[in-house]
Amino acid sequence: DAKTTQPTSMDCAEGRAANLPCNHSTISGNEYVYWYRQIHSQGPQYIIHGLKNNETNEMASLIITEDRKSSTLILPHATLRDTAVYYCIVKEVGTGTASKLTFGTGTRLQVTL
Amino acid sequence: NAGVTQTPKFQVLKTGQSMTLQCAQDMNHNSMYWYRQDPGMGLRLIYYSASEGTTDKGEVPNGYNVSRLNKREFSLRLESAAPSQTSVYFCASTRLVNTEAFFGQGTRLTVV
Numbered sequence: 001d002a003k004t005t006q007p008t009s010m011d012c013a014e015g016r017a018a019n020l021p022c023n024h025s026t027i028s029g030n031e032y033v034y035w036y037r038q039i040h041s042q043g044p045q046y047i048i049h050g051l052k053n054n055e056t057n058e059m060a061s062l063i064i065t066e067d068r069k070s071s072t073l074i075l076p077h078a079t080l081r082d083t084a085v086y087y088c089i090v091k092e093v094g095t096g097t098a099s100k101l102t103f104g105t106g107t108r109l110q111v112t113l
Numbered sequence: 114n115a116g117v118t119q120t121p122k123f124q125v126l127k128t129g130q131s132m133t134l135q136c137a138q139d140m141n142h143n144s145m146y147w148y149r150q151d152p153g154m155g156l157r158l159i160y161y162s163a164s165e166g167t168t169d170k171g172e173v174p175n176g177y178n179v180s181r182l183n184k185r186e187f188s189l190r191l192e193s194a195a196p197s198q199t200s201v202y203f204c205a206s207t208r209l210v211n212t213e214a215f216f217g218q219g220t221r222l223t224v225v
Binding site: 032034036041042043044045046049087093098099100101102103104105106 | 117144146148153154155156157158161162163169171172201203205207209210211212213214215216217218219
């Protein structure tokens with residue numbers, strides 16, 4: 001699986017959009033981009049994933065550049081409860097039956113009043 | 114719907130003791146996983162079970178064994194605990210290969 005690079009930490013004011021970048025310059029055509037977050041040492045929580053098109057769900061939006069070498073996770077209106085470590089993970093489209101994830105150290109997002 | 118349930122939540126072991134961490138999911142998922150997370154680090158895969166009856170090694174399998182007891186349950190055993198195994202252990206499950214993973218709340222293990 002391709003390696004990802006994320007900033008170590010970011011701050012965001014409550015109510016503002018949080019834009020979390022991720023570089024994955026060695027991504028291949030059959031690899032998805034996944035985002036998970038971990039709130040205060042709880043189990044990681046799935047947020048969103050995409051292959052090449054932008055994606056949106058009730059939690060966030062995922063913007064993937066046309067060359068797929070980077071992506072941005074957008075939390076449109078960050079709240080204090082969004083304070084967490086956010087992991088960007090690149091994973092090969094599986095041909096087997098398991099979905100193994102390789103976690104880096106992620107971005108620690110601090111949402112402030 | 115409880116999702117993924119891990120027991121116990123906390124455990125302290127002495128070096129050389131053995132124990133089994135239990136994990137159960139009620140979502141009828143096919144695949145289950147065990148990860149460990151050391152302080153300040155991301156999660157690392159220990160073992161996984163792609164389907165009932167199969168298990169495979171992950172990134173850091175040494176010192177551990179697993180059993181996929183049935184479709185719901187996947188246990189992790191430490192035969193002779195070492196201080197290096199002090200960590201937070203997370204169990205996860207997925208329905209299909211490219212679907213999202215659901216994680217338990219973790220077991221915090223300290224080996225003294």
